[in-house]
Every structure is written in C-alpha cells, then in structure tokens.
Amino acid sequence: MTRAKSESDRVMPGPDQADLASHDDDSARESPRRRAGPQLKKGPWTPAEDAILEAYVKKHGVQNWNVVQKDTGLLRCGKSCRLRWANHLRPDLKKGTFTKEEENLIIKLHSKMGNKWARMAARLPGRTDNEIKNYWNTRIKKCQRTSTPIYPAEICLQASNEEQHESADFSFSEKLANDLLHGNGLYDPSSTWGDFIDDQEALPYAPQLPDVSFSNLPGLYFESKNHGFMDQVNQAEVLKESEISFPWLNAAINGTFDGGHAFSNGNFSTSRPMTGPWKMELPSLQFAGSDPNNWSTYSRTCAAQGANFADPCMRSSAAMASAKFEHMCMIPGNSGQLEEPLPEAHAVSSAENQQLSVGSSSASTGSPCDAMVETSELHFLERDPNLYALVNSCSPASPLCQASPDELPCSDFSSASPVFVSDEPTITQYEKGFLLPHPEDSRADAFSHWNAMPPIFQ
DNA sequence: AAGGCTGTCAACCGCTGCGTT
DNA sequence: AAACGCAGCGGTTGACAGCCT
Secondary structure, three states: OOOOOOHHHOOOOOOOOOOEOOOOHHHHHOOHHHHOOOOOEOOOOOHHHHHHHHHHHHHHOOOOHHHHHHHHOOOOOHHHHHHHHHHHHOOOOOOOOOOHHHHHHHHHHHHHHOOOHHHHHHOOOOOOHHHHHHHHHHHHHHHHHHOOOOOOHHHHHHHHHHHHHHOOOOOHHHHHHHHHHOOOOOOOHHHHHHHHHOOOOOOOOHHHHHHHHHHHOOOOOOOOOOOOHHHHHHHHHHHHHHHHHOHHHHHHHHHHHHHHHHHHHHOOOOOHHHOOHHHOOOHHHOOOOOOOOOHHHHHHHHHHOHHHHHHHHHOOHHHHHHHHHHHHHHOOOOHHHHOOHHHHHHHHHHHHHHHHHHOOOOOOOOOHHHHHHHHHHHOHHHHOHHHHHHHHHHOOOOHHHHOOOOOOOHHHHHOOOHHHHOOOOOHHHHHOOOOOOOHHHHOHHHHHHHHHOOHHHO
16 A cells, blocks of 8 residues: 655644643653653654754764753654654665565564564564564454455465474474473473573474463463463463462363363364464454354354364464474373374374365365364364363353263253353353353453453452 | 545554663 | 663554545
8 A cells, every 4th residue: 555645745743733742651750850851742753853863863873862852952752762763764774565575574473473573673674663563463454354364374384394494403392391291391480481481583482382271271360461481481380379279270271281282173273373473363263253252153163164264273384383282282291192183283284285285265165174173173072071171170150060071062062051142241150150261262362351350360 | 525444654652671870 | 679761662543545435
C-alpha cells in the first residue's frame, strides 16, 4: 500500500496545535528537578525538529538522549529523540516496503524468535523493530481475515531444516527432556534452564516449549502477557511452589504433559510456537464458526477441519519437531512413550510431504493427516488417563469426574457439561471448576483474560 | 459524495534491565 | 542496599490514506 503523503509531506501540527504534554509519565516519574523542565511536546515531528536532531546527532553522535533536549532546545524527551533517530533519521535506514526476501526472513525469524522485534531487526539491515512489528501485526490481521496460515509451510520447513542443521550436534530437546526425566530441569531453573537462556538464537524453540503445559493448567497463577523463557522459568518456580499449596497440581502437571501430547497428535499441539509465534493466533486454530468456549465443539471442529487445522502448524516440519520435543518433555518418567512421537511425526510428515508435493488444497479430505487427527482427537481422553486425571483433579465438580477414563466415551465428554454450551463462561463456572480453559486459553497470551478471574485463581 | 472499513505508519506508553550515584 | 537515570523493548493507539459500498 502506498501512502499518498510521505512522512515529510504530512501536515504537521504547528507548535500551537501540538499536543503539549500535560502529563508525561516519564517526567512524572522523574525527580522534581527534572520535572521542573520545559513541557515536552508530543505528536508528529516537524521537519525542523528533524533537522535539529539530525544535526545534533551528526555532530555529537548518539550518547545521552536526554542531553539532546537540553543542548538543542528541542521540546522532546530523550526517549522521543532516540525513537525518532532510530526509526527515521538514521542514515542506514532502508526505506520502502519490505521485499519478498525480507518478508520471508521475517516470517522465518518470527517462527524462531516470536515477538522479538529488536532481535529480528538486527537481522534485517536497515529495518527497524517498529517496521517489523507493524508489518507483522498487519500480517496477522490479514491472515486472520483470510484464514491463511501465518507461517507458510515452506518457510517453516526451511526454518526447521536450518534449525536442525544449527543444532545438529546438540539437541536442546534432548537435553531438556533428559533434565525433565531426571527431575533436574523443570524445578531448578538456575541449574539447568538457565543454561539455555543465553542462547535462544541457537535454541529457537526453547523458550516457548514448557509454556503450553503450564498454561494448560486451568487458571493458575499465570499472568502470561509476557512469555519469554524467563517467564516460563518463573512459571516453573511458581509450579514448584504450587506443590505446597495445591498438592493435586503436581499430578495435574503430569497429566497436562501427557494431555499436551494427546493434543499434539490431533488437536491443539501447542508446543513450540504457542507462546511466541503462536502468540498471534493461527487462523486455522481460531474456529470462528464454533463456539469459542466450547471445548468439545472445538475438538470436533478441529477434527472436522483436520486438513485445515493441519495447514499452518501440523503440516510444518517445525511443528513436528516441536511435537516430538513436546512428547519428550511432557512425559516425564514415561520412557515407553518417548518413542511414540517419532513414528507419528513421520506419519504426519509424510502426509505433509504428500500434500505439499501434490499441492492439494487444504480442503482435501481423507488424508493420512486427517485420519490421525480424527482418531487421536476422538479418543484423546480415552487414550490419556493422565489428561483425564488433570480434568478430574481440576474439575472436581465436573461430570467428567464421575467416570473413569475407560468409561468415558468421547461423546460423553462432548456433552460433559452444560456450561460448554454457554457463549460466555461465567466466573461461577470457573470457580466451580466446571470449565476447563478453552484450548485458545492454552496459549500464553490467552491468559490475559484470566486476570479477571476471582482471587482464588490468581 | 459520504461513510465505513482496512492497511500503514508514527508515536506514545509502560515496563525492564543495567549502570551509576 | 536503595534510589536514580538511562537505554531499550514490546504493546498499543491514533492519524491518515485508499478502497469499497
């Protein structure tokens, strides 16, 4: 899209029109001495201001941005100056729309890094984090509207291949799984998880992985607006602590892990992209046509839309790799199941390859992928006593609790509770434990509305 | 032509981490 | 150790232009 006016062509508000900061939060937090300074201007920069800033930086370089205001008389805070320089005045900036190559790189980087705009910008010379962020947000909206995958399969494939190449001699997944299996990783961030924090670049999937499992836990403590690795480490800490106050939670964690496994087979595999890349919803996981609060509907819809569902994530090798990882981490102490994901991943990969090579539309039915999705989806509770345990432990009042996993046909689950019919779950439903978090809520970002939960959940 | 919708962009805001005082 | 100042990051918002009905 081309803008009719360039930035400099814009009608800039004159000084009298300018939105003089009646209240600047930055200055409000500053010392009284600083607060006594001139009122700072907000809003668009004028060419004159640009010229002043540019001249100053060329002469003095980028140092203390707050001095700029003092030295030049600009009525702009240092922060604003820095932003203006970094995003508009820097000589090495590349103007214009992103090239196709840049777009692909952004997608690839986002699949690895999530919303780490600054880090992504560092990989795109001449581009700013703001540009990338805007591009991505626009892309998200577009993809949502058109129900197209945010991560094109070929780019995910490429990213996955690169990742495999990068981590050929050491697998984070294996290390983490090993740590989990030996009980020394999840609960001791300082000794184990911390080893990974420093090199997220080399471990692109690392930061997000545990999140799904934790966030699957119904309405715990997580205010998961942030979703970096450290947050998840903190979540691990919280979970550790939670064992004290919620003994059932520990069992639930194991159940959740396995539940994640089940979902990864057919429903909402939430492993790697869930917190970063998946933070922005994948369109085919949105199921706009179904009741967003109806898990069973979600589940069914998911199966019904198997091919569609598989499109952005399950058909990607990256997702497969993370699914494999997910299996490994999610089944602590269950070595027998560790081998299970591999053939499944292969199966899906085969399906993926078939679909890619044939170039079939996502609407095709009866693909191997679909079959697997259908099967695993229908029986995920039956197959997954641990997930059942989670459901049971988290929802003591739920009708689900009254049947054993063996006795629990999927249809029962689908109609398990009348609350699923409701469009908007009530607080009471959460309080009573009737309502498990919607799969959407399994995403870290989806916990934002849990903040409104009653104190018992916070 | 008018109004609504969408995309794009720039800027602001709140927060965090880190170094200094 | 605490307070402070600064740089930087990511989320959000508002303005504007183009398109569509």
